[in-house]
Structures are given as C-alpha cells and as structure tokens.
Amino acid sequence: xxxxxxxxxxxxxxxxxxxxxxxxxxxxxxxxxxxxxxxxxxxxxxxxxxxxxxxxxxxxxxxxxxxxxxxxxxxxxxxxxxxxxxxxxxxxxxxxxxxxxxxxxxxxxxxxxxxxxxxxxxxxxxxxxxx
Numbered sequence: 001x002x003x004x005x006x007x008x009x010x011x012x013x014x015x016x017x018x019x020x021x022x023x024x025x026x027x028x029x030x031x032x033x034x035x036x037x038x039x040x041x042x043x044x045x046x047x048x049x050x051x052x053x054x055x056x057x058x059x060x061x062x063x064x065x066x067x068x069x070x071x072x073x074x075x076x077x078x079x080x081x082x083x084x085x086x087x088x089x090x091x092x093x094x095x096x097x098x099x100x101x102x103x104x105x106x107x108x109x110x111x112x113x114x115x116x117x118x119x120x121x122x123x124x125x126x127x128x129x130x131x
Contacts, residue, residue: 011130
C-alpha cells in the first residue's frame with residue numbers, strides 16, 4: 001500500500017514562493033518509480049503540474065508553469081518536492097501528490113503529466129495566491 005502525505009501548502013502573495021513536500025511511506029519507496037503533482041482549482045478538472053521519473057530523475061513540467069515551478073526528489077527519505085516561484089492567483093488550487101509504478105510511461109510519450117500513469121494519490125494540500 002502506497003501512502004502519500006503532502007505538506008507545505010498555504011497562502012502567498014502574487015510573486016511569492018511556496019515549496020510543497022510529498023512524503024511516501026517506507027514500504028512504497030522501493031516500488032514506485034513515477035512521482036508527480038497535480039492540481040484542482042474550483043470548477044476545473046484535475047490537471048498535471050509536474051512529474052519526476054525516480055529511477056533517472058527525468059522531469060516533465062506543464063507548459064503553464066514551466067519556468068516557475070520545479071520538481072525534485074530526495075531518494076534518501078522518499079520525498080518529492082514542488083518548488084513554486086513567481087506564484088500567480090491562477091495557481092490557487094488543491095495540490096495533490098501522486099505515485100505510479102510504470103515509470104511515467106504515458107507521460108513521457110505525450111510530454112505532459114498524464115493521470116493514467118498514477119495509481120496512488122495523497123489527500124491534497126491547499127495553495128491560495130492573492131493578488
């Protein structure tokens with residue numbers, strides 16, 4: 001069973017920064033090889049933000065956050081981070097951590113985070129950006 005716990009959400013002013021963390025349970029670290037972040041704003045569907053293929057560190061970042069957001073990992077403690085800079089009010093959403101077992105295969109084909117690659121989800125953390 002993969003358990004994911006997000007932290008680091010909160011409020012920020014436009015132009016500010018936040019860093020989200022996703023801690024995976026000890027027994028899931030060795031089985032998952034694709035970690036990602038998605039977000040869901042009120043009235044909108046869940047969209048991919050960024051992912052990392054944990055075996056080789058390859059990343060994909062969605063076009064609308066490219067240059068502002070970055071994903072990274074700390075394999076020693078099974079944690080994935082989402083660094084969010086130059087935040088905008090449109091970034092306001094619940095952010096979800098996700099994990100998959102297939103090496104982000106489909107996402108690598110379409111060059112954007114795909115929900116089809118993820119089997120496990122955290123409960124989400126709220127990010128609110130004010131203008």
